[in-house]
Amino acid sequence: MSSLQLRGIVKRYGTQPVVDGLDLSIAAGEFVSLLGPSGCGKTTLLRIVAGLSDCDEGQVIVDGADMTGLPAHRRNIGVVFQSYALFPHLTVGENIAFGLKARGTPRGEIAAGVRAALASVQLAALADRPISALSGGQQQRVAVARAIATRPRLVLLDEPLSALDRKLRETMQIELRQMLRDAGMTAIFVTHDQDEALVMSDRIAVMNRGRIEQLDAPEAIYARPRTPFALNFVGLSAQWPGTVVSAADGSLTVATACGEIRAPADASLPVGTPVLLGVRPELISLSPQHNSDADGTNTVWLPVTQTVYRGANRLVYFELPGSTAPLLAEMPTHAGAAPQVGQRLALRWAARDTLVFAAERSQALA
Numbered sequence: 001m002s003s004l005q006l007r008g009i010v011k012r013y014g015t016q017p018v019v020d021g022l023d024l025s026i027a028a029g030e031f032v033s034l035l036g037p038s039g040c041g042k043t044t045l046l047r048i049v050a051g052l053s054d055c056d057e058g059q060v061i062v063d064g065a066d067m068t069g070l071p072a073h074r075r076n077i078g079v080v081f082q083s084y085a086l087f088p089h090l091t092v093g094e095n096i097a098f099g100l101k102a103r104g105t106p107r108g109e110i111a112a113g114v115r116a117a118l119a120s121v122q123l124a125a126l127a128d129r130p131i132s133a134l135s136g137g138q139q140q141r142v143a144v145a146r147a148i149a150t151r152p153r154l155v156l157l158d159e160p161l162s163a164l165d166r167k168l169r170e171t172m173q174i175e176l177r178q179m180l181r182d183a184g185m186t187a188i189f190v191t192h193d194q195d196e197a198l199v200m201s202d203r204i205a206v207m208n209r210g211r212i213e214q215l216d217a218p219e220a221i222y223a224r225p226r227t228p229f230a231l232n233f234v235g236l237s238a239q240w241p242g243t244v245v246s247a248a249d250g251s252l253t254v255a256t257a258c259g260e261i262r263a264p265a266d267a268s269l270p271v272g273t274p275v276l277l278g279v280r281p282e283l284i285s286l287s288p289q290h291n292s293d294a295d296g297t298n299t300v301w302l303p304v305t306q307t308v309y310r311g312a313n314r315l316v317y318f319e320l321p322g323s324t325a326p327l328l329a330e331m332p333t334h335a336g337a338a339p340q341v342g343q344r345l346a347l348r349w350a351a352r353d354t355l356v357f358a359a360e361r362s363q364a365l366a
């Protein structure tokens, strides 16, 4: 088990930084996901940690020792690539033995190392099968076994589950996490799937354009996103513009095209600040009655534009004045039939559940 610190990592291709002054500290035994859209620099960052690419600035520190500039084979870091990168003509056991030999494991210890690694991914019975005769999920487990067989200080996994079908992927998320926990590994796991990151991680690093926008436990990322990007990327929510009109008594009042909305106090948002508001769909309750607001509650009265059935719940879309995007509310399916399109409903949520962000200029004008 090792800790990892990244300090001020910069990587440029041409003049464009694809990793842009990134800092990250990971504790020994921790499972951290890098979550972000395609092209934000996730694979580039993993390659820098593994020693497969050089960085232009910054330091990679493992257990307090500077690894920057050290070649990959001297770092003792296990990597699982998206493509698995297994040798198809070798058997399962030979694939794992290959990794051990390449790391200079004494001959006499290789057979035991292969057995232990296969046991940890529950594939002991398939040691003699060729890779080409395995399912995608089994290949994925062999790739993990190969990465952990050398008892690395750190394992890096680059979208290892993206080739699997949804059901298998969900099973593997739980298994893989458990496997790495049992093996006591520190892990960085790359994904652009928010659900996967929420399910698997001790902490999630939300990445955007070569930087980390927020690093937090899954619950904090979802309930208290710190930027509009993090709100947008993890979970559903409308985002609509407004202006702070009062900041007193431990709360903010924000004027918007659908009326005044109350939000928790935020000292960094004085009166006059353009802001973006958000609220998670499951925190909104719907009702056909337009009663006056209870204390600490927001109510807006909007027409339904669409409903979407999702099994356990429905998503109800509302037209939101002053925004091109709809406001979304979630309604449990057992709560009754879907509302009619065009019907007006009262949407209510607690003032403390309103998320509020300083708007960038372009967003405030949108």
Ligand SMILES: Nc1ncnc2c1ncn2[C@@H]1O[C@H](COP(=O)(O)OP(=O)(O)OP(=O)(O)O)[C@@H](O)[C@H]1O
Binding pocket: 013, 018, 036, 037, 038, 039, 040, 041, 042, 043, 044, 045, 192
């Ligand atoms: N060798 C290279 N030369 C030039 N540009 C590169 C090179 N490798 C990556 N890039 C660019 O760097 C950016 C980040 O790439 P990277 O592969 O790290 O993204 P990613 O976050 O892993 O995306 P994805 O989710 O699609 O895998 C992209 O714009 C990519 O085109």
Ligand SMILES: [Mg+2]
Binding pocket: 042, 043, 044
């Ligand atoms: Mg990638």
